[in-house]
Each structure stands twice: as structure tokens, then as C-alpha cells.
Amino acid sequence: MTTHHTTIRKTIMAALIAEIMMSLCASAQAADDPVTVDPSAKVVVSGIRASLSSSLTTKRIQDGVVDAVSAEDAGKFPDTNVAESLQRVTGVQIQRNNGEGRYISVRGLGPEFNNVLVNGRTLTSDTGGREFSFDLLSSDLISKALVYKTSQPFLPEGGIGSTVDIQTARPLSGKVGHSSVFNVSDSYDSNSKKNTPSASGMYSFANQERTFGVTASASYTDRASKQNKAITDAWNYRDVSMIDGDLNSKGLTMANVTTKKLYIPQSFGYQQENERRKRLVGNVTVQYNPSPDWKMTADALYSRLDQRNAVIAFSDWNNPVQLGVKYNAQDQITSFLRPGSIFYANNPAIAGAGKLLGEANSNDMIVKGGDRLSVTQAFGLNSKWKLAQDWKLEGDISSSRSTSKSPDMWVVAGMVPKNGDVLTFDGTPSLTFGDGIADPNAVRAHAISSGDVRNLDELQEGRLHLSWNHEMGYFKGIDSGVAYSQRNVERTRWGNDAWNAYSGYHVALPSSLFTVTPMDSFMGGAKVPPAYLSFDPVAYMNYLNQPSLLSQSNDPATYSDLTRFPNGPMAIDYTKPSMWGVKEKVSSIFLDSKWEGAGWSANAGVRMVRVDSTSTGISRSLLSAVKSPNDTTFIQNWGPTTVTTVSNSYNSVLPSANLKFDLTDEMILRFAASKTETRPTLSQMGVDNWYGGRFGDVQTGGGNPYLKPMESKNFDVSYEWYLSKTNYVSTAFFLKNVSNFLETQLVDMKIPQFDEIVHDTRVRNGQKGKIKGVEIAAQYAFDNAIPLLQGFGVAANYTYVDASANRAGGVPACGYPGLSPQSYNGSVFYENGQFQARVSYNWRNRFSVDCGGGSTQPRNRAAYGQTDASLRYNLTPTLAIYADAINLSNSRMHEYAKNESQFLTLEDVGRRVSVGLRVAF
Numbered sequence: 001m002t003t004h005h006t007t008i009r010k011t012i013m014a015a016l017i018a019e020i021m022m023s024l025c026a027s028a029q030a031a032d033d034p035v036t037v038d039p040s041a042k043v044v045v046s047g048i049r050a051s052l053s054s055s056l057t058t059k060r061i062q063d064g065v066v067d068a069v070s071a072e073d074a075g076k077f078p079d080t081n082v083a084e085s086l087q088r089v090t091g092v093q094i095q096r097n098n099g100e101g102r103y104i105s106v107r108g109l110g111p112e113f114n115n116v117l118v119n120g121r122t123l124t125s126d127t128g129g130r131e132f133s134f135d136l137l138s139s140d141l142i143s144k145a146l147v148y149k150t151s152q153p154f155l156p157e158g159g160i161g162s163t164v165d166i167q168t169a170r171p172l173s174g175k176v177g178h179s180s181v182f183n184v185s186d187s188y189d190s191n192s193k194k195n196t197p198s199a200s201g202m203y204s205f206a207n208q209e210r211t212f213g214v215t216a217s218a219s220y221t222d223r224a225s226k227q228n229k230a231i232t233d234a235w236n237y238r239d240v241s242m243i244d245g246d247l248n249s250k251g252l253t254m255a256n257v258t259t260k261k262l263y264i265p266q267s268f269g270y271q272q273e274n275e276r277r278k279r280l281v282g283n284v285t286v287q288y289n290p291s292p293d294w295k296m297t298a299d300a301l302y303s304r305l306d307q308r309n310a311v312i313a314f315s316d317w318n319n320p321v322q323l324g325v326k327y328n329a330q331d332q333i334t335s336f337l338r339p340g341s342i343f344y345a346n347n348p349a350i351a352g353a354g355k356l357l358g359e360a361n362s363n364d365m366i367v368k369g370g371d372r373l374s375v376t377q378a379f380g381l382n383s384k385w386k387l388a389q390d391w392k393l394e395g396d397i398s399s400s401r402s403t404s405k406s407p408d409m410w411v412v413a414g415m416v417p418k419n420g421d422v423l424t425f426d427g428t429p430s431l432t433f434g435d436g437i438a439d440p441n442a443v444r445a446h447a448i449s450s451g452d453v454r455n456l457d458e459l460q461e462g463r464l465h466l467s468w469n470h471e472m473g474y475f476k477g478i479d480s481g482v483a484y485s486q487r488n489v490e491r492t493r494w495g496n497d498a499w500n501a502y503s504g505y506h507v508a509l510p511s512s513l514f515t516v517t518p519m520d521s522f523m524g525g526a527k528v529p530p531a532y533l534s535f536d537p538v539a540y541m542n543y544l545n546q547p548s549l550l551s552q553s554n555d556p557a558t559y560s561d562l563t564r565f566p567n568g569p570m571a572i573d574y575t576k577p578s579m580w581g582v583k584e585k586v587s588s589i590f591l592d593s594k595w596e597g598a599g600w601s602a603n604a605g606v607r608m609v610r611v612d613s614t615s616t617g618i619s620r621s622l623l624s625a626v627k628s629p630n631d632t633t634f635i636q637n638w639g640p641t642t643v644t645t646v647s648n649s650y651n652s653v654l655p656s657a658n659l660k661f662d663l664t665d666e667m668i669l670r671f672a673a674s675k676t677e678t679r680p681t682l683s684q685m686g687v688d689n690w691y692g693g694r695f696g697d698v699q700t701g702g703g704n705p706y707l708k709p710m711e712s713k714n715f716d717v718s719y720e721w722y723l724s725k726t727n728y729v730s731t732a733f734f735l736k737n738v739s740n741f742l743e744t745q746l747v748d749m750k751i752p753q754f755d756e757i758v759h760d761t762r763v764r765n766g767q768k769g770k771i772k773g774v775e776i777a778a779q780y781a782f783d784n785a786i787p788l789l790q791g792f793g794v795a796a797n798y799t800y801v802d803a804s805a806n807r808a809g810g811v812p813a814c815g816y817p818g819l820s821p822q823s824y825n826g827s828v829f830y831e832n833g834q835f836q837a838r839v840s841y842n843w844r845n846r847f848s849v850d851c852g853g854g855s856t857q858p859r860n861r862a863a864y865g866q867t868d869a870s871l872r873y874n875l876t877p878t879l880a881i882y883a884d885a886i887n888l889s890n891s892r893m894h895e896y897a898k899n900e901s902q903f904l905t906l907e908d909v910g911r912r913v914s915v916g917l918r919v920a921f
């Protein structure tokens with residue numbers, strides 16, 4: 001079915017592009033013929049057309065291959081989220097968080113491989129990495145976003161995929177005098193069934209002489225959403241003990257048990273996440289021109305995101321001893337019966353063996369921590385001088401700081417079922433519980449991990465650019481510059497050491513801790529239990545911290561020790577932090593030469609970079625791991641706190657060249673060649689280690705301070721045909737030869753703390769390979785070409801990427817993380833003097849999330865398409881009403897492991913509709 005749908009999508013997209021091309025060619029041919037046009041008809045160059053025209057002008061004048069998204073006017077960016085606008089750029093795909101665009105991928109390369117700037121400066125992140133979170137910014141504050149697909153020496157290094165420069169409004173680029181714009185809107189979420197408000201405002205002033213201006217803007221967004229999920233944690237390839245019988249069997253013995261190595265799902269269940277997201281963003285820009293030869297700009301940005309998540313999941317935990325197991329020719333389990341306590345009571349000869357081979361099956365209720373409080377502040381000062389007729393100097397200094405805190409919580413309570421469950425895993429799984437899961441009198445204690453995580457990211461950077469423009473034959477001048485940045489990223493976590501103090505379901509819990517909660521409107525009526533149990537994780541942990549309960553823990557002598565656990569084993573110990581930090585200093589210098597002749601222009605230069613990094617970690621070493629007496633987890637014995645420091649440094653030489661030919665007044669041919677690099681994400685360079693898993697599936701992971709930058713040699717060819725200020729077609733071909741690719745890898749190894757194989761997951765420098773592809777784009781506003789279609793327009797693009805990799809032995813064969821082989825976007829719009837409307841569809845093919853993130857199998861995301869729409873009606877020249885609809889098609893995200901039958905996740909975020917009012921004066 002997936003192949004059939006993919007073929008249909010390809011056919012539809014090919015037909016759409018062909019129709020656009022034919023219309024363009026027909027209109028170009030008809031341009032020489034007389035056209036009869038109604039003289040009363042008026043083509044309005046505003047709204048969507050104005051935005052498309054501005055973006056096209058930006059694209060045309062660039063030296064390299066660049067795409068842009070522009071706001072028609074202050075506070076009128078095309079979408080409610082910057083990432084959602086960028087996804088309409090050829091070759092750009094996005095990753096969403098609860099239905100809102102957060103990260104971008106360009107030409108198949110994930111967010112960590114794209115360098116995102118704000119007004120030409122790096123903005124710190126709340127993730128501990130380099131990937132930029134677009135949900136920290138409001139689109140109301142943005143005037144333009146440029147996507148540089150080919151490198152140029154003046155661009156900061158770091159973007160193998162692209163460099164994206166987000167530009168905020170500049171007062172001296174707008175209207176003279178005072179102007180203001182205000183937006184208010186109300187949003188409705190179909191899953192949460194809640195309405196929430198949003199508001200934004202912008203004030204701008206520029207004096208008559210355009211020597212002084214100020215812009216101040218603020219945006220507040222409130223959103224209530226609900227996310228529903230069906231989840232399998234992981235698929236593992238391991239020994240499975242299969243009991244030959246059914247749930248009614250009696251008197252079975254070990255002769256009825258066989259063992260075979262199979263792919264088995266670790267768990268399956270359902271999750272609901274209620275989120276409330278409040279975002280406040282403010283920006284101030286002041287411009288002052290002391291003289292015609294001296295211009296100054298100062299910026300300040302503030303962003304605060306308060307995201308509160310109530311996450312509850314309930315699931316079957318599947319141990320490797322199951323009943324009536326069925327599997328396919330690929331040794332993948334397709335169904336089994338999950339025995340309960342009644343089955344084991346009827347079969348005492350295998351009950352003890354079952355316990356030795358794996359803990360009892362359980363039905364778990366899990367509360368997960370998902371809150372996120374993030375604050376980002378940024379300041380910048382830019383000065384431009386015209387030193388002489390041919391000499392210009394630009395200086396820029398800036399600083400940015402992001403902090404975030406969030407709970408790291410995984411709190412489990414569960415039941416040992418009496419009756420068996422029925423599970424099938426052939427495609428989308430199904431689960432039939434033998435017992436109800438809403439009995440508060442049947443709940444028992446299990447594993448609890450509670451932590452407090454704080455992230456800090458601080459950056460100071462400065463640059464100085466000197467340009468010399470001179471007429472000397474074909475030689476037209478030189479641009480040069482130096483830059484320096486210093487960045488410090490830290491992550492600190494405090495947690496409870498006793499995460500499995502009560503694991504094993506042997507301690508009964510009072511019913512007063514649990515609330516029967518109805519399961520409402522789950523994925524449009526999927527077959528799920530009518531109710532489940534929710535609970536307050538803090539009250540649950542406080543109950544287990546009572547001294548009277550410690551005698552029932554897995555190690556009473558240890559957990560009763562007040563010197564180690566003065567506030568109880570469940571309490572977070574703030575005296576024992578685990579911390580990693582990375583300090584990075586980057587020095588760079590660039591030189592770029594400019595050339596021009598009749599019908600052609602070029603630039604060629606080089607950027608040289610020196611990177612010095614120091615990774616420091618404060619942690620305790622794991623001395624030993626002892627098997628827990630009541631389940632299949634390990635009781636971990638930790639040593640004293642130690643400090644570890646690792647230094648790393650390297651130099652890079654990054655040449656680039658761009659050549660542009662004006663074939664005609666309307667046609668441009670571009671060539672580009674460059675070498676680029678992406679440095680490891682700072683969070684990947686820590687010296688931290690973690691340990692987890694269970695018998696037969698021990699897992700470790702952490703940072704890797706010895707990572708090298710990923711490198712790519714790039715070649716681009718682009719053909720662009722500009723039929724008007726709004727209409728164009730283009731085709732681009734690109735090739736990237738990559739080496740030292742950075743990816744999450746799972747490597748099996750032996751370490752002394754465990755007596756079995758350990759699956760170690762961390763980022764490593766991986767394969768060499770090639771990424772090549774083609775981009776096709778077109779947009780056409782019919783206007784006077786076809787009178788019956790006046791006011792209508794279309795835009796479409798298609799990207800195809802072919803990638804190959806040479807991986808080291810033992811590494812799973814999976815794709816490049818974030819790379820979709822195909823993606824396309826299509827929009828149809830209409831506008832006249834008062835009304836405008838647009839419907840857009842965005843689709844991207846499957847892609848690899850990672851090659852083994854905490855599992856023995858890779859994680860892949862299936863193809864995804866989404867339909868959005870927007871309407872606007874101008875009541876007066878200064879007053880307009882509008883409506884935006886996100887995910888009209890109610891699309892759902894699906895992830896799988898090695899193949900699509902190894903189900904991992906199906907996520908439903910619902911639809912979102914916003915209705916608003918805009919006032920400008």
C-alpha cells in the first residue's frame with residue numbers, strides 16, 4: 001500500500017509540475033501576440049504576490065544559489081511559524097513538535113547540519129546542541145529568511161546542508177514617520193478542544209532624513225494541545241523462550257518451551273500528552289546614521305518559552321518468555337499471547353523457569369517529564385563605515401545566552417495481570433487487555449527515575465569585514481574579514497540514585513494515589529480501553545520515601561542509610577550533580593575576490609578556521625552492577641565524584657567559488673563549488689556516560705569528545721528562468737562528497753561492570769559517501785495571461801536526493817539521518833484587492849532518524865504529507881480579518897524500526913485553526 005501511495009504522489013506531482021511548465025511556456029509564447037485584456041481588470045501586487053515577488057528579487061541578485069521567504073509588510077510573515085514558511089522552499093523539510101515546526105532539514109541533511117543565523121549572528125540554543133529551535137521565535141517579528149544553498153567565504157562555517165539567515169525588521173528600511181501594527185487571534189485545537197489567545201504588536205519610527213529609526217515588537221502566544229500516541233519502545237534481536245500452548249493450557253512443562261533468536265517488541269501501549277505552551281518574544285532595533293558614510297544598528301532580542309506537559313502512558317511490558325508465539329520468515333514476531341498469573345498457577349512446572357528467564361509480565365502506568373522552560377537573550381551592535389570611495393568597513397559584535405530547565409522524569413507503577421493479553425504486530429499493532437487497567441486497588445510499585453536538568457549556552461562573537469571595490473578589467477574587488485567566537489555549553493543533572501529501589505511489582509500501593517481517567521477521542525476511535533489510571537508522580541514518590549516502606553525495598557540496608565539517602569531513596573540528591581560542559585573557541589579569516597564581465601560574474605575565495613575545544617565532566621564512575629532480586633534490572637554501585645577534562649583542536653581550509661552567467665535578460669545559469677564542514681553538536685562532545693537496560697539488553701551511552709567535523713565537497717549547477725517579477729522556473733543539480741559523517745551508532749562491546757554484551761549508543765564519526773540530487777521549482781501568477789484565472793496563482797517544487805554510504809563493518813545499513821529521498825510542495829492561491837486565500841500541501845518521503853538510538857535496531861520515520869490553508873479579508877485599508885488552518889488533512893506521524901512492520905510510533909496531533917484581526921496605522 002505504501003508503494004502504491006508513493007506512486008500516486010509522484011504522478012500527481014509530475015502532472016502538477018508539467019502543467020505549470022506548459023502554462024509558462026504557453027504564456028511566454030503568447031507574449032509576442034496581442035492579448036485582449038479587460039481594461040477594468042486590475043492586477044494587485046500585494047499580499048501573496050508581493051511576498052513572492054520580494055523573495056524572487058532576492059534570489060535573482062545573489063551570487064550563489066539562494067532561496068528566500070519574505071514578509072509582504074510588517075507583521076505579515078506568510079505563516080504562523082518560520083519553519084512552516086521555510087518548508088515551502090525547494091529542498092527544505094521540517095520536523096514538528098506537537099504539530100508545530102521546530103527543526104529544518106535541507107537537501108536531506110538534518111537540523112544539526114544547517115547553520116541558522118539571526119541577522120547574520122549565531123543564536124544560542126536551549127537544547128545543548130547547534131540545531132536551531134524555530135519555535136523560540138515568533139514569525140510576526142521576521143521580515144525575511146534567506147536559505148544559502150551554496151557556500152560563500154563570508155558565511156560562517158558549519159552548514160553542510162545550508163546556511164539560513166533570519167532577518168528581523170529594520171526601521172530605516174520601512175516607512176518614514178510613525179507606524180504600528182497589531183494582531184490578535186484565537187486558536188482552537190481539535191484534540192484538546194480548547195481555545196487559546198495570541199497577540200502581537202510592532203511599532204516603527206523613521207525620521208524624514210532617514211538618519212534615525214527604532215522598531216519595537218512583542219509577541220505572545222498561548223497554545224493548548226493534546227498529542228495521542230501508540231508506542232513500541234524498541235525492537236530487539238534476542239533469545240525468546242516460546243511456550244507451546246494457549247492461555248487455557250494446564251500442566252505444561254519445560255518440554256513445552258523452546259528458545260529461538262527473534263525480533264521481539266520491548267513493549268506496546270498508548271500515551272496521551274496534554275501540553276500548554278506559552279511564548280513571549282520581544283525585539284528592539286535602533287538604527288542611527290551619524291553621517292552618510294557611517295551607519296549603526298543595535299538589536300536586542302528576548303524569548304521565553306514555558307511549555308508544560310502532562311504525559312501519561314499505559315503499556316504492556318513484554319519479557320522474553322511468551323506464549324503461542326508466531327513469527328514470519330524474517331524471524332520477526334507477529335503475534336503472541338502474554339500469560340498472566342492464572343496461567344502460571346495452572347502450569348507450576350514452568351512458572352519458576354519463567355521467572356528466572358524474565359520478570360513477570362506487567363501492565364504499566366508511566367508518567368514522563370516533558371516540561372520545558374527556556375529563556376534566550378541576544379544583543380548585537382553593527383557599524384558600517386565608508387572609508388573612501390572604494391573602501392568599506394563593517395564591524396559586528398554580539399552576545400547570546402540561553403538557559404533551560406526541565407524535569408527528567410520516568411515514573412512507573414504497574415499491575416501484574418491475572419488473565420493474559422493478546423498482541424499482534426503485523427503492521428499497526430493491536431492490544432487486547434485480559435484485565436481491566438483501571439482498578440486502583442491492583443497497582444504496585446515499580447521503577448522510578450526522577451531528575452532535574454539545567455542547560456546553559458553562552459556565546460560571544462565578533463567579526464570585522466573590509467571590502468575594496470575597484471574597476472580593473474574583469475577584477476572588481478576583494479572582500480576580507482576576520483571573526484572570533486567563544487561558546488560555553490553546560491548541562492547539569494541532579495537525580496535519584498535509587499531508580500529501581502522498589503522495582504519488581506512486589507510492593508502494593510494505596511488506591512488513593514490513583515484516579516480513574518476516561519480515554520476520550522483517542523485517534524478517532526481506535527480500539528483502546530475506556531479508562532486508565534492517572535496519578536501524581538510527586539505524591540507517589542513521597543509515599544515510597546516513608547521510612548516504614550524501606551524494609552520492602554530491593555536493598556533495605558542500602559536504602560535505609562541516611563548518610564546516603566537523607567531524604568529517602570526517591571528524593572533528588574542535589575549534592576551529587578552529574579555535569580558535562582564544552583568550551584569552544586573559533587577563529588576564522590576569509591578572503592573573497594569578485595569578478596565580472598559582459599554577461600557573467602563570479603566570486604572565488606577561501607575561509608580558514610581554527611577550532612579549540614575543551615570538554616569537562618563531573619560524574620561518578622560505575623563500580624559494579626548487581627542483578628536486582630525482584631526484576632531484571634541492575635542495582636548500580638557508584639564510586640566517588642571525579643572530574644574529567646579532554647581537549648581537542650583542528651584547522652580547516654574551506655575554499656568556495658560561484659559563477660553566474662546571464663544567458664538572456666530572463667535566464668541565469670549558475671555554477672558553484674565549495675568545501676564545507678559541520679562541527680559536532682556541543683552536546684555530543686561531553687565526557688558523560690550513562691548505564692541502563694535489563695538482563696540480556698544492557699545499554700550504555702554518552703558523549704564523545706574526540707569527534708571530528710563532518711566534511712563535504714560540494715558541486716552545484718542551477719538554471720533559473722525569470723518570466724516576470726513574480727513568475728519563474730528553475731532547476732538545480734547538486735553533489736556532496738561527504739566524509740567523517742556524524743551519526744548515532746550502536747556498537748556492541750564488553751565492559752567490566754557487566755557480565756554480558758553491552759549495547760553502547762553514542763555519536764561517532766561514520767561513513768564516507770555521496771549525496772546527489774535535483775531540485776525543480778516553479779511559480780506562476782496567471783494575472784493577464786488567462787483572463788478567466790486572473791487573481792489565481794500556483795507554486796510548486798520537487799526535490800529528489802540519492803545517497804550512498806560506505807559504513808564500517810558491524811554498523812547497520814540505514815540512511816543518512818534526516819535524509820528524505822523525495823519531497824515536494826504545492827500551493828494554489830487567489831487574491832484580489834480585498835481577499836486572498838492559499839492552500840498548500842507539503843510532503844516528504846521516509847527518512848532515518850538514527851541507526852540505533854538505544855536499541856539494536858534503527859529508527860525510521862515514514863513518509864508524511866500535510867495540508868494547510870489561510871484566508872484573509874481586508875475590511876478597510878488598515879483593518880483585516882484572517883484565518884489559518886494547520887494540518888487540515890489530520891495527518892499522523894509514523895515511525896518504524898528495520899522495516900514498516902516493526903512498528904514504533906503513530907502520533908496524532910490533530911488540527912489547529914486560528915482566527916484573527918490585524919490593524920495597521
